[in-house]
Amino acid sequence: MAxxxxxxxxxxxxxxxxxxxxxxxxTLDIYVVDVEGGNASLFVSPxxxxxxxxxxxxxxxAARDAGRxxxxxxxxxxxxxxxxxxxxxxxxxxxGLAELASQMPIRHFIDHGANIQPAEATDEFLKTTYPAxxxxxxxxxxxxGDVIPFAGVNTRxxxxxxxxxxxxxxxxxxxxxxxxx
Numbered sequence: 001m002a003x004x005x006x007x008x009x010x011x012x013x014x015x016x017x018x019x020x021x022x023x024x025x026x027t028l029d030i031y032v033v034d035v036e037g038g039n040a041s042l043f044v045s046p047x048x049x050x051x052x053x054x055x056x057x058x059x060x061x062a063a064r065d066a067g068r069x070x071x072x073x074x075x076x077x078x079x080x081x082x083x084x085x086x087x088x089x090x091x092x093x094x095x096g097l098a099e100l101a102s103q104m105p106i107r108h109f110i111d112h113g114a115n116i117q118p119a120e121a122t123d124e125f126l127k128t129t130y131p132a133x134x135x136x137x138x139x140x141x142x143x144x145g146d147v148i149p150f151a152g153v154n155t156r157x158x159x160x161x162x163x164x165x166x167x168x169x170x171x172x173x174x175x176x177x178x179x180x181x
Contacts, residue, residue: 026046028043028046028153030044031043031075033068033069033072034068035064035069036065038091039087039092040069041053042069042081044078047151048078049083050073050078050082050083051082051083051084051148052084052085054093054094055084055096055100057092057096058095061095062095062096062098062099065095066103069100070104078104079104080105081107082150083108084106085110086110086111089116098129098133106133107138109137109139109140110148111140111141111142112161113141116161143157143160144157144159144160145166
């Protein structure tokens with residue numbers, strides 16, 4: 001009788017683990033990576049495709065921040081970053097990019113184009129380092145309204161290079177049914 005109950009408990013635990021594993025494969029997972037003052041958010045779609053927004057700090061903090069992003073990516077089961085979006089050309093958003101690319105392949109680099117707030121270090125990065133990073137990948141300069149290819153997730157650019165979309169998105173201003181109370 002005790003063996004029978006133990007068998008049922010083991011079967012229930014195995015079933016819960018299987019259901020949990022199946023559910024995890026069908027979720028949008030978001031990793032907010034602590035890059036100490038900068039920004040880095042990793043999204044993994046239900047299909048397993050990844051999108052990183054920003055790459056943290058440069059300089060002395062580049063190795064630390066890139067390491068934290070790689071750790072999050074590995075935790076998510078990734079061996080590469082499919083898309084990286086650099087939101088703007090401040091060092092705490094793009095500074096860790098070269099270090100990250102040296103530790104993990106990046107397939108697609110996305111940004112808003114030229115630096116609209118000139119700064120010597122940033123302009124030098126955009127002239128020399130950045131083109132070398134995306135030379136063996138895809139590079140896309142987006143504008144407001146563009147759609148970013150990210151399997152299973154509708155990803156639209158709302159603002160880029162100081163420009164915003166001209167018409168509201170469908171459903172804008174309505175309650176989000178996925179944000180229940």
